[in-house]
Amino acid sequence: MNKPSGPDWNALLVKVGSHQDKAAFGALFSHFGPLLKGFLLKGGGVEPEQAEELVQETMIKVWRKAPSYAPTQAAASTWMYTIARNTRIDWLRKHAKKNHQTDELVAEDLFDENEESSPFTALIQTRNASNIREHLNSLPQEQLQVLTLMYFQGKSGQEVADELAIPLGTVKSRVRLALQKLKLKISPNGEEQVVYAS
Amino acid sequence: MINNHPNTQLLTDYATGGLSMAPLISITTHLQFCDQCREAVSGLNILGGELLTECDEAELSDDLLAQTLAMLDAPMATNTDAEAAAGTPKSSLCPDLASQLPKYLHRFLNSQELEWRSLSSTLSVAAISVGETDYELALHRIDAGGKAPVHDHKGTELTVVLKGSFSDEDGIYREGDFLMREPGDVHRPSATQDQACICLSVLSAPIKLTGIKQVLNPFMQFNPS
Numbered sequence: 001m002n003k004p005s006g007p008d009w010n011a012l013l014v015k016v017g018s019h020q021d022k023a024a025f026g027a028l029f030s031h032f033g034p035l036l037k038g039f040l041l042k043g044g045g046v047e048p049e050q051a052e053e054l055v056q057e058t059m060i061k062v063w064r065k066a067p068s069y070a071p072t073q074a075a076a077s078t079w080m081y082t083i084a085r086n087t088r089i090d091w092l093r094k095h096a097k098k099n100h101q102t103d104e105l106v107a108e109d110l111f112d113e114n115e116e117s118s119p120f121t122a123l124i125q126t127r128n129a130s131n132i133r134e135h136l137n138s139l140p141q142e143q144l145q146v147l148t149l150m151y152f153q154g155k156s157g158q159e160v161a162d163e164l165a166i167p168l169g170t171v172k173s174r175v176r177l178a179l180q181k182l183k184l185k186i187s188p189n190g191e192e193q194v195v196y197a198s
Numbered sequence: 199m200i201n202n203h204p205n206t207q208l209l210t211d212y213a214t215g216g217l218s219m220a221p222l223i224s225i226t227t228h229l230q231f232c233d234q235c236r237e238a239v240s241g242l243n244i245l246g247g248e249l250l251t252e253c254d255e256a257e258l259s260d261d262l263l264a265q266t267l268a269m270l271d272a273p274m275a276t277n278t279d280a281e282a283a284a285g286t287p288k289s290s291l292c293p294d295l296a297s298q299l300p301k302y303l304h305r306f307l308n309s310q311e312l313e314w315r316s317l318s319s320t321l322s323v324a325a326i327s328v329g330e331t332d333y334e335l336a337l338h339r340i341d342a343g344g345k346a347p348v349h350d351h352k353g354t355e356l357t358v359v360l361k362g363s364f365s366d367e368d369g370i371y372r373e374g375d376f377l378m379r380e381p382g383d384v385h386r387p388s389a390t391q392d393q394a395c396i397c398l399s400v401l402s403a404p405i406k407l408t409g410i411k412q413v414l415n416p417f418m419q420f421n422p423s
Contacts, residue, residue, distance in 0.1 A: 022267060029263050034255035041256050052259060056266050063270050074240075078247030085215040085246065105328060107215075109305060110222045112229045112236070128241050132248045151249050156216030157207045172207050179206070184241040188234045189203040 007031070009076035017066030029059055032080050039084065043152035050091075058087045061108075072122045075129060086111065088154060131183040143178035146171055200232050202375040209235060213242035220333035220400045223306065224356045224376070227398050230300040231358075231374025298361045298396065312337070320344020320389075334401045340364060340389035350384040353402035362395035364388060 007027060015024040033055050040051040061083050069079055086107035093107075139147075149160045157175065161168040179186050204212070204225055211217045212225045229236045295312070296304060312324040320341040328335055337360075340346055357377040364371055366385040371377060379385070389395035 022270070025270070026263060026267070029266065032250075033258050033262065035250055035253050037256040037258055038253040039250050042253060048256075051256070052262055055258065056262060056269075059266055060269060075244070075247055077251045078244050081246035081250045082243055084250070089215045105219065110219060110226060112226045112239075112302065124237065124240065125244060128244045129248060132245055136248060136252065147245075147249070150210060150214040150216060151246055154215035156211040156214075159216065168207075175210055176206055179210075179242075182245065184245060185234075185238045187203050187206040187209050187238055189205050 010071040013062075013066055013069050013076045013079070014071060016063060017069050025059075025063060028062070028076070032076075033059065036080070036084055039152060040088070042148075043088075043154065045153070054084075054087055054091055057091075058084045061087060073125075075125060078125070082111070085154065092154070128182075128184060135182050139178055139181060143174045143181070146174045147178055150175075200234075200372070200374045200376075201369075202371060202377055203232065203235055204228060204376050205378070206238075208378070209238050210242060213239050213246065218333055219328045219330050220335040221356060223303075223328065223335060224358055224398060224400045226302060227300060227358045227360070228374065228376040230302050232376075295396075300360070303360075303398070314339070318344075318347065321346050332402065336399055336401075338397045338399050340387065340395045340397075342389055342393050342395075343391045344394075345386060345388040348384065348386040351379050351381050353381060354400075355379040355402070356400040358398045360396045360398055362393045363390050364395040364397070365390065 009028065009031065012021075012024040012028050015021040016028065036055045036058055037048075037051045040046050040054055041048065046054070058080070062080065065083065069076075074082075089107040136144075145164075146160055149155050149163065150157070155163065157171045158168055161171045164171075176186060176190070208217075208221070208225060212222065217225065229239065296307065299307070306326050306328065312326075314322045314324045316322050321344060322339045324337045324339075326335045326337065338346075338357075342362075355378070357371075357379070359371050359373050359375045361373060363373070364387045366387045368385070370390070
């Protein structure tokens with residue numbers, strides 16, 4: 001793994017998991033906490049106090065789930081992202097009054113726990129991350145805007161199309177072009193709804 | 199080899215948290231079978247991690263860390279029971295069926311008894327409730343050699359083949375295949391002769407039957423809850 005300069009967040013996260021190391025947790029909190037809050041505020045729809053609640057909830061989950069963290073499968077930042085995303089999904093569901101029946105179902109249960117566990121993942125992870133870092137800042141504004149709305153606000157492609165008042169097809173092609181530029185793998189079916197088996 | 203996958207938009211919506219629960223479950227179910235899509239999702243999650251890292255920091259309240267540290271030692275009351283319960287299929291769930299479905303799905307099936315309803319001599323359906331009103335999640339079973347009625351779609355239908363295979367006018371779909379049907383698509387699925395076909399399906403709006411027998415819509419005999 002190519003290590004970014006500064007503390008090795010992956011190693012700190014491992015320490016939290018293996019030794020319930022509160023100093024390591026504090027270091028992670030001080031680094032990722034402000035980023036998480038910034039991430040949530042950038043998405044909008046969340047007050048600063050609520051953003052802090054979500055940061056806290058996310059970090060408590062990080063503490064609880066750290067024993068299952070494997071640095072060979074995901075960088076600390078990726079892992080944090082998925083936990084924050086799931087925390088936000090649950091928070092939004094809790095606050096949307098129409099869905100109050102199955103509160104026992106949480107986002108964590110709905111996603112694939114083994115999402116990252118293919119043997120080549122460590123390699124892919126390293127390659128992907130450096131490609132992303134290299135090309136993210138050179139994405140055209142319109143592509144970055146779509147990705148930003150999707151990631152920071154958790155909006156679906158359709159919701160982004162509605163918000164920007166552009167066709168869904170335009171959103172789809174911006175996403176596709178951005179992913180290509182970042183050299184990320186896209187669906188084997190690409191943009192097609194269905195590629196029929198022959 | 200899986201030939202039919204969710205499109206890039208669905209995978210992106212999945213990774214960014216933009217999907218409702220039922221479609222989310224259908225994608226995760228496909229991922230149980232599909233390394234290619236799992237790899238794509240993994241890349242999209244890495245992008246999420248990078249966007250997080252690149253984000254402008256927002257200052258936290260001074261005491262937030264101390265508060266959080268104080269909460270770490272509190273016993274975790276929630277989830278442990280649910281996790282224990284999710285470990286093994288409940289006996290009320292047909293054990294044969296459970297062994298045929300991806301482990302991931304067991305937790306949804308455990309929380310409720312599956313009630314199979316016959317819709318025709320060869321087609322049955324069992325609703326799965328995830329507390330959503332905009333989508334219906336269900337298992338469909340077509341007996342070996344059986345046919346589902348011809349139907350088209352008013353809304354989107356997502357289907358993942360869990361067991362066996364079925365075919366329609368356009369092709370044959372095997373375990374793990376993911377299909378998305380849009381409004382206006384008309385098809386008549388039938389299971390292959392050798393075994394029953396079980397699918398997970400997500401419906402976003404009523405399906406209408408085509409042809410004369412439009413009396414009842416067999417896909418809609420359960421209500422979303």
